[in-house]
Amino acid sequence: MSLSISKDRAPWRNLLDSHLKQTNGYEFTIATVGYDSQERLVPRVRTCGFRGFFPELELHPSGQKDMDQQVEDGGNPYLFESDLLTFTTDVRMEKLEQLESTGNHIEAMFWLKEVMVQWRIKGKAYSIGSPNPESESECGLRPELFEALRVKEDYRGDLSGDADKWTWEKAVTKYFANHSPVMRGSFRNPPPGQPRSQLPSNPDLRLGQKVTNLHDPVARKNFRVVLILPEEVESLDLSDLDDVRRRKWTLVMDEDDEDGPHGKWEETEIWP
Numbered sequence: 565m566s567l568s569i570s571k572d573r574a575p576w577r578n579l580l581d582s583h584l585k586q587t588n589g590y591e592f593t594i595a596t597v598g599y600d601s602q603e604r605l606v607p608r609v610r611t612c613g614f615r616g617f618f619p620e621l622e623l624h625p626s627g628q629k630d631m632d633q634q635v636e637d638g639g640n641p642y643l644f645e646s647d648l649l650t651f652t653t654d655v656r657m658e659k660l661e662q663l664e665s666t667g668n669h670i671e672a673m674f675w676l677k678e679v680m681v682q683w684r685i686k687g688k689a690y691s692i693g694s695p696n697p698e699s700e701s702e703c704g705l706r707p708e709l710f711e712a713l714r715v716k717e718d719y720r721g722d723l724s725g726d727a728d729k730w731t732w733e734k735a736v737t738k739y740f741a742n743h744s745p746v747m748r749g750s751f752r753n754p755p756p757g758q759p760r761s762q763l764p765s766n767p768d769l770r771l772g773q774k775v776t777n778l779h780d781p782v783a784r785k786n787f788r789v790v791l792i793l794p795e796e797v798e799s800l801d802l803s804d805l806d807d808v809r810r811r812k813w814t815l816v817m818d819e820d821d822e823d824g825p826h827g828k829w830e831e832t833e834i835w836p
């Protein structure tokens with residue numbers, strides 16, 4: 565498999581970052597394609613919390629304290645950045661199965677009312693964080709996803725030494741640490757979407773648990789970070805209704821070079 569990525573910072577990135585900074589809420593709408601009970605292809609949408617661009621995440625001091633106490637070096641060196649949008653989820657929910665069974669297609673949408681701009685991000689999405697990555701497709705995916713990471717421009721550490729210390733496991737654990745103990749506990753809930761009348765036979769699965777162990781095996785079995793690889797990004801700016809602006813950026817793939825296929829973003833302004 566070859567993923568569509570660009571090594572350069574995406575041209576839409578600073579604009580989206582600046583709009584997000586001016587916004588209170590960090591939720592976005594996530595659309596996938598799934599099958600209904602009659603095996604027909606159907607759209608599915610839900611709200612998810614946007615967790616920034618992989619792997620950058622500023623932890624709450626209590627989350628960082630947990631990382632310092634429980635993870636080697638307190639986590640990964642601050643070496644990489646990317647244009648991959650992230651959210652976290654429970655593997656038992658429907659969206660991951662929908663992604664995997666229909667080609668990983670996803671659309672994410674922000675309506676940022678403070679700036680009056682809608683952003684739509686179309687692309688592919690993959691989950692990481694399986695406790696058995698070698699037995700799932702994740703193991704083969706990691707080197708390809710790694711291609712989408714860039715060394716941060718202002719990085720001043722020891723590049724080669726620090727790159728050796730960077731691991732996927734620490735990256736995923738940081739997203740788990742980013743949740744409060746009660747939110748971490750939600751990954752030990754009874755199976756999402758199943759009838760409440762069915763009590764789980766596993767006594768570990770209950771509502772309202774608090775998890776302080778970042779490596780809690782029950783919660784981490786269910787916890788995943790989803791990475792969205794954007795292929796088409798569109799902004800619709802309604803801040804001036806006399807002159808509504810709509811811009812589209814498309815990732816156009818080059819021929820393979822020696823590092824594999826890399827794309828270039830092309831921008832078009834379109835009629836709204």
Ligand SMILES: Cc1cc2nc3c(=O)[nH]c(=O)nc-3n(C[C@H](O)[C@H](O)[C@H](O)COP(=O)(O)O)c2cc1C
Pocket residue numbers: 591608609610611612613614651652653654657658659660757
């Ligand atoms: C404000 C808000 C934030 C949410 N954040 C997430 C999230 O980050 N990840 C997630 O999987 N579900 C989140 N949910 C729940 C989803 O909307 C949805 O109910 C759940 O993921 C099950 O969806 P699925 O069965 O289609 O996968 C959130 C819901 C709300 C209302």
